[in-house]
Amino acid sequence: MAKFAKTILLGAAGALAMTAAASAEPVELNVWTIDRQADPGYVYVMADEFQKLHPDIKINIKRVEFADWANDMMRAVATGTTPDIGYVDNPNMQFLSSKGALLDITPYLAESKIVDTSKIYPGPLSTITWDGKIYGLPRGSNTLALYYNADMFKAAGLDPDKPPQTWQELYETAKKLTDPAKNVYGLAFSANGNEEGTFQFLPWAQSAGADYDNIAADGAVKALELWQKIIDEKIASPDTLIRGQYDSMATFNAQNAAMGISGPWELPRMSKDAKFDFRVATLPVWNLGDKPASALGEGNNAIFAKTQHPKEAFMFLEYLYSQMPRVWNEFGFVPSYPVEVKDPKWPAAYAIFVESMQNARARGPSPDWAKISTPISTAIQQALTHKTDAKTALTEAQAKIDAVIKK
Amino acid sequence: MSALLRSVRDGRGFDGVLALLALAYLFVFSAFPLIYNIAMSFQEVDMFSLASLIRPFVGLANYQTLFSNPDFWPIMWNTTVFVALCITFQLAIGFGLALFFQQDFVGASYLRGLFLAAWIIPALVAGAIWKWIFAGDFGVLNYLLISSGLINEKIFWLSTPALSLYSVVLANIWLGIPFNMILLSVGLAGIPKDMYEAAALDGAGAWKRFFYMTLPMMRSTIGAVLSLGIIFTLQQFDLFASLTQGGPANSSNVAQYWSWQLSFQNYDIATGSAVSVLMLGFVIVVAFLYVRSTRQEHQA
Numbered sequence: 001m002a003k004f005a006k007t008i009l010l011g012a013a014g015a016l017a018m019t020a021a022a023s024a025e026p027v028e029l030n031v032w033t034i035d036r037q038a039d040p041g042y043v044y045v046m047a048d049e050f051q052k053l054h055p056d057i058k059i060n061i062k063r064v065e066f067a068d069w070a071n072d073m074m075r076a077v078a079t080g081t082t083p084d085i086g087y088v089d090n091p092n093m094q095f096l097s098s099k100g101a102l103l104d105i106t107p108y109l110a111e112s113k114i115v116d117t118s119k120i121y122p123g124p125l126s127t128i129t130w131d132g133k134i135y136g137l138p139r140g141s142n143t144l145a146l147y148y149n150a151d152m153f154k155a156a157g158l159d160p161d162k163p164p165q166t167w168q169e170l171y172e173t174a175k176k177l178t179d180p181a182k183n184v185y186g187l188a189f190s191a192n193g194n195e196e197g198t199f200q201f202l203p204w205a206q207s208a209g210a211d212y213d214n215i216a217a218d219g220a221v222k223a224l225e226l227w228q229k230i231i232d233e234k235i236a237s238p239d240t241l242i243r244g245q246y247d248s249m250a251t252f253n254a255q256n257a258a259m260g261i262s263g264p265w266e267l268p269r270m271s272k273d274a275k276f277d278f279r280v281a282t283l284p285v286w287n288l289g290d291k292p293a294s295a296l297g298e299g300n301n302a303i304f305a306k307t308q309h310p311k312e313a314f315m316f317l318e319y320l321y322s323q324m325p326r327v328w329n330e331f332g333f334v335p336s337y338p339v340e341v342k343d344p345k346w347p348a349a350y351a352i353f354v355e356s357m358q359n360a361r362a363r364g365p366s367p368d369w370a371k372i373s374t375p376i377s378t379a380i381q382q383a384l385t386h387k388t389d390a391k392t393a394l395t396e397a398q399a400k401i402d403a404v405i406k407k
Numbered sequence: 408m409s410a411l412l413r414s415v416r417d418g419r420g421f422d423g424v425l426a427l428l429a430l431a432y433l434f435v436f437s438a439f440p441l442i443y444n445i446a447m448s449f450q451e452v453d454m455f456s457l458a459s460l461i462r463p464f465v466g467l468a469n470y471q472t473l474f475s476n477p478d479f480w481p482i483m484w485n486t487t488v489f490v491a492l493c494i495t496f497q498l499a500i501g502f503g504l505a506l507f508f509q510q511d512f513v514g515a516s517y518l519r520g521l522f523l524a525a526w527i528i529p530a531l532v533a534g535a536i537w538k539w540i541f542a543g544d545f546g547v548l549n550y551l552l553i554s555s556g557l558i559n560e561k562i563f564w565l566s567t568p569a570l571s572l573y574s575v576v577l578a579n580i581w582l583g584i585p586f587n588m589i590l591l592s593v594g595l596a597g598i599p600k601d602m603y604e605a606a607a608l609d610g611a612g613a614w615k616r617f618f619y620m621t622l623p624m625m626r627s628t629i630g631a632v633l634s635l636g637i638i639f640t641l642q643q644f645d646l647f648a649s650l651t652q653g654g655p656a657n658s659s660n661v662a663q664y665w666s667w668q669l670s671f672q673n674y675d676i677a678t679g680s681a682v683s684v685l686m687l688g689f690v691i692v693v694a695f696l697y698v699r700s701t702r703q704e705h706q707a
Contacts, residue, residue, distance in 0.1 A: 071671050078457030099455050183544065193654035234565040237544045353467040370673050381656035385568045
């Protein structure tokens with residue numbers, strides 16, 4: 001691992017040194033991130049290393065709370081005070097690209113010896129592309145998979161080496177594992193009335209052939225009806241409707257849920273909190289042999305159009321991109337293009353997440369994603385609270401989405 | 408020139424400068440944002456035209472979008488229920504406590520001080536505490552109710568559509584009681600004691616003293632507390648953010664939270680502004696009543 005990283009570092013340094021020679025004056029780059037400065041803090045680590053390689057470039061990092069990101073970013077764009085480089089959550093990418101807030105880096109990529117965008121997995125690649133041009137580079141990705149408590153499987157007489165492979169099996173297994181007397185639910189997931197709910201629902205619908213632009217299709221209705229059944233029969237907690245993924249998975253770690261659907265960001269906490277044999281499996285499909293689907297999370301590093309130092313900014317972007325082999329072990333992201341990770345942490349889980357990445361589909365991508373996502377999460381909540389049936393709720397969502405994408 | 412300078416240093420000019428400073432402050436920090444908000448509600452706004460005042464004028468289109476939204480009336484109704492219930496109970500309980508602590512007993516003032524704790528706690532922290540109390544599976548409230556045998560099955564306070572709004576109401580009542588109590592205590596302290604002594608000598612009982620003396624004397628205070636209470640209740644945002652986020656299915660959504668969702672989650676700033684303009688109109692009416700109620704105080 002160390003040797004491998006070193007080779008990459010040297011390679012990157014060599015390539016960067018050539019471009020760096022051109023700019024002699026000290027340059028300051030303002031970078032916005034959602035990382036914490038305390039452990040691990042992706043951009044903080046990277047900026048330190050990059051500044052050692054390039055003493056003539058100074059990087060100022062500003063941390064933005066993920067929840068405040070849209071708010072702060074909007075204000076910055078409106079007042080022309082955008083940073084040089086910023087983290088952009090992948091569903092927001094096309095919104096910013098289409099409005100001209102981000103720098104088209106296609107010309108720089110043409111001359112880059114480090115970045116080959118053709119290698120990037122289709123999911124993340126679709127989020128950085130707008131109108132045939134590239135507006136950023138993924139810093140890493142994440143995706144959803146099924147976590148399960150192997151000890152509970154054994155206790156219930158189920159084979160822990162055979163996690164459910166179809167959604168129907170998932171439902172039946174969860175039902176068997178549900179034990180109200182012990183405060184155990186079969187499944188933990190999030191049907192929150194915001195982006196998180198949409199994020200969790202789409203793989204269920206997509207593996208049945210539906211998608212955001214075809215959300216009233218039978219497959220999506222079938223998926224939502226199964227969610228209804230899971231909530232109605234209290235196989236998952238009713239609080240699933242108002243709880244995010246991280247809070248939901250805390251109940252899995254506390255052994256109050258036997259299975260849970262979430263991403264790799266859970267692993268550091270889980271390996272501390274979960275006092276049982278937890279395992280990871282790919283998300284189920286409807287019928288064995290179907291094409292699986294998973295969601296795409298995490299975001300991109302993008303350069304803002306107003307930057308005064310596009311060349312230096314791109315150098316930093318290249319450096320970030322070149323460090324992809326480290327992101328799993330150090331920061332818990334799944335690499336966004338195929339890399340060799342020596343001695344990955346949680347090797348079994350890593351294998352599952354890398355496999356899931358092949359099928360991770362971006363939300364949209366669409367420049368109006370926020371206006372597409374809301375009708376979907378609204379429909380989910382309408383159906384789960386039985387204000388309407390699944391078909392009606394999704395048909396209404398489709399009408400609202402059509403009004404957005406067909407305008 | 409020197410006359411002008413003298414006037415500014417010590418005279419009418421000085422008064423004018425002071426007034427202008429206050430006016431400038433009000434304009435920059437109150438009037439301008441309000442006008443800006445109202446303007447946005449008649450324009451087509453996206454995040455890239457946020458900083459410029461000149462934007463395409465769309466007339467009442469934003470309001471039409473708003474009124475035709477199927478969530479509009481349910482959310483307005485929720486807002487009405489939220490404000491009405493919160494104000495009624497905050498005022499009634501706050502008044503009761505204020506009267507209680509008006510009595511002379513050992514430690515009255517210390518106990519009254521303790522009630523302020525709820526007022527000091529930031530709403531976001533209060534939200535986290537109430538979330539823990541209301542949690543369906545491991546909440547404190549369910550634990551108490553089940554172990555005392557009052558209920559057999561867990562109640563999902565925050566995720567049951569029929570209950571979620573009332574759970575937030577409960578938390579907000581708790582949060583608002585100290586404010587009501589303190590303001591009303593101040594009002595009560597202002598009523599001369601000898602009036603009650605004279606009334607007691609004339610044979611007026613406790614109820615009569617309350618209805619014919621305390622209540623009329625407290626009219627302007629109650630008016631002020633009511634109007635401020637309505638304004639504060641319409642500002643309540645943190646509790647919604649931390650407890651239910653308006654869900655499930657908008658069953659606990661209110662105008663102020665919805666306006667934020669529209670603007671900053673859907674990036675639909677124009678419609679979000681339209682919601683806040685409607686709220687603004689309502690608050691102006693309340694503020695007008697507030698000013699009226701305090702004006703009467705001067706006459707009395």
